[in-house]
Amino acid sequence: MxxxxxxxxxxxxxxxxxxxxxxxxxxxxxxxxxxxxxxxxxxxxxxxxxxxxxxxxxxxxxxxxxxxxxxxxxxxxxxxxxxxxxxxxxxxxxxxxxxxxxxxxxxxxxxxxxxxxxxxxxxxxxxxxxxxxxxxxxxxxxxxxxxxxxxxxxxxxxxxxxxxxxxxxxxxxVQLEFLDPAADDDGEGGTMFPTGNLIDELAVPGVGTFKATLINAGIPTVFLNAADLGYSGMELQDAINGDPAALERFEAIRAHGALRMGLIEHVGQAAARQHTPKVAFVAPAQAYLASSGKQVGAEDIDLLVRALSMGKLHHAMMGTAAVAIGTAAAIPGTLVNLAAGGGERSAVRFGHPSGTLRVGAQACLIDGQWSVTKAIMSRSxxxxxxxxxxxxxxxx
Structure with missing residues (x-):
């Protein structure tokens, strides 16, 4: 042959x-x-x-x-x-x-x-x-x-x-500028906040109902409070990825978040769309030990964020999710902003499993709608x- x-x-x-x-x-x-x-x-x-x-x-x-x-x-x-x-x-x-x-x-x-x-x-x-x-x-x-x-x-x-x-x-x-990172009015997922709310009640059958910020900036993301999920926000990969039941719950949350954001027509479609939306959970700043053994002090960060990608907790932070974090942090009243202490801010430094990252965003309120002109962060x-x-x- x-x-x-x-x-x-x-x-x-x-x-x-x-x-x-x-x-x-x-x-x-x-x-x-x-x-x-x-x-x-x-x-x-x-x-x-x-x-x-x-x-x-x-x-x-x-x-x-x-x-x-x-x-x-x-x-x-x-x-x-x-x-x-x-x-x-x-x-x-x-x-x-x-x-x-x-x-x-x-x-x-x-x-x-x-x-x-x-x-x-x-x-x-x-x-x-x-x-x-x-x-x-x-x-x-x-x-x-x-x-x-x-x-x-x-x-x-x-x-x-x-x-x-x-x-x-x-x-x-390498400095990156993500220009107009939120969704266009005629883009997939609609406006920056697809539901029109800074915080929604997201009902997930068989799992629970959670406060959630559903944002489309950088990448569609579902933000939740760590405490509502039974987490501290200091978790490293093994704590989540070694728990099949937790991963199943997160996937259910992601699927219903996608439906609520208008990204899919029924929850069954989420299985063929693993890259988006992301699911992340936030908590106020606390000291923790990063996966490298580095000590991160509460004074070094504004909040804690953990995010899942392709069904697993990410070892650090996805760049597009960092844009979503920076954008949401810049808008008073979102779960991300509240976890960071509330108020107006042009930049935020957050703790992730591998350490810290700073991202900036320029947000303004125009005719009752939030707009972000760009988000900035450095990578290599x-x-x-x-x-x-x-x-x-x-x-x-």
């Missing part, structure tokens, strides 16, 4: 923030995978090593966590005032699907560097030394991200002394490997 040989596709393996993913230029993908559809999804699933019933992604580039089961496709932008189009895919580990419903804020930090290094941006637009400004069109959600990428002697500067909790080694700082990024990724030629 003849077997199809492997094909090789130019690719780069990059870390962005606290995530890792395989980056492609659209033009380098096989012709049948250059447009959305089953062929593209099948190719990317094979690249990452999914679906894997063993949950390890041994036969692919994935790392068997939501933070490491990711793909990015970039192309030169044809949109005015943008440099590159960025499409993100969250690859399921144990199921045969790629979720295209949202962005990855962490990998957003690597987009500018990849675009410069792979020739997607005209060299004349990039300073030899200094900071390159890359305007990114985030194609999943139709939003603009501005990346400020450090340059040195004509190359992207990747090394530096910027430390990011959740990442072991320091690197160069680095190329880990570049060359070709190989897949069996008959796998897509």
């Amino acid at each position: 003849a077997h199809a040989p492997q094909i090789k596709i130019p690719a780069t393996y990059m870390r962005g923030g606290t995530s890792k993913g395989v980056f492609f230029r659209l033009q380098d993908l096989p012709a049948q995978a250059q447009t959305p559809g089953p062929a593209r999804d099948a190719l990317l699933l094979r690249v990452i090593g999914s679906p894997d019933p063993y949950g390890k992604q041994i036969d692919g580039m994935g790392g068997a966590t939501s933070s490491t089961s990711k793909v990015v496709i970039l192309s030169a932008s044809k949109r005015p005032d943008h440099d590159v189009d960025y499409l993100f895919g969250q690859v399921s580990i144990d199921k045969p699907f790629v979720d295209w419903s949202g962005n990855c804020g962490n990998l957003s930090a690597a987009v500018g560097a990849f675009a410069i290094g792979s020739g997607l941006i005209e060299p004349t637009q990039v300073p030899a030394t200094g900071v390159a400004t890359v305007r990114i069109w985030q194609a999943n959600i139709g939003k603009t991200i501005v990346a400020h990428v450090p340059m040195s002697d004509g190359q992207v500067q990747e090394t530096g002394d910027f430390e990011l909790d959740g990442v072991t080694f320091p690197a160069a700082e 990024a680095r190329v880990l490997m570049e060359g070709w990724v190989r897949v069996p030629g008959d796998s897509f």
Whole structure:
């Protein structure tokens, strides 16, 4: 029996923030995978090593966590005032699907560097030394991200002394601006607060009724009070991920939150939309020991936040969820804002399982509606490997 040989596709393996993913230029993908559809999804699933019933992604580039089961496709932008189009895919580990419903804020930090290094941006637009400004069109959600990428002697500067909790080694700082991060009036999920309320009563049959802030900024997110769930907000991964009953409850909450936000028509659809919405729980600032052994003092943070991604508690914080946190914190009366002490604020520093993160947001009230012009945070990024990724030629 003849077997199809492997094909090789130019690719780069990059870390962005606290995530890792395989980056492609659209033009380098096989012709049948250059447009959305089953062929593209099948190719990317094979690249990452999914679906894997063993949950390890041994036969692919994935790392068997939501933070490491990711793909990015970039192309030169044809949109005015943008440099590159960025499409993100969250690859399921144990199921045969790629979720295209949202962005990855962490990998957003690597987009500018990849675009410069792979020739997607005209060299004349990039300073030899200094900071390159890359305007990114985030194609999943139709939003603009501005990346400020450090340059040195004509190359992207990747090394530096910027430390990011959740990442072991320091690197160069990349500042990101998420412009108009809330949903458009005609966008999926409607306005920033899809229900029109800063706090809702979210009824979850068989689980309970919870106060919730349902916000669509950065990524659709359901915020809950940790205490209402029986948690302190200081939990690390094992406390949640080692409890199957807790994960089942969170998934039920997520599904009913998605329904309440108008993201799905019935709760059964949530299973095919694992990337969005996110579920997070908040608590007032307390001292705790991070997963690295680092002591975080109550005076170092404004509040505690824990968030789930792809059904598991995240080891740090998703970048898009950080945008949601910063946005909600800037708006008086949300659960996030109240956990941080209430009142008006332009930035918040929160504690997550790996340490702390600061995110800023500019919010204003216009005609009775809250508006956020941008959210700002710093991440770092680095190329880990570049060359070709190989897949069996008959796998897509």
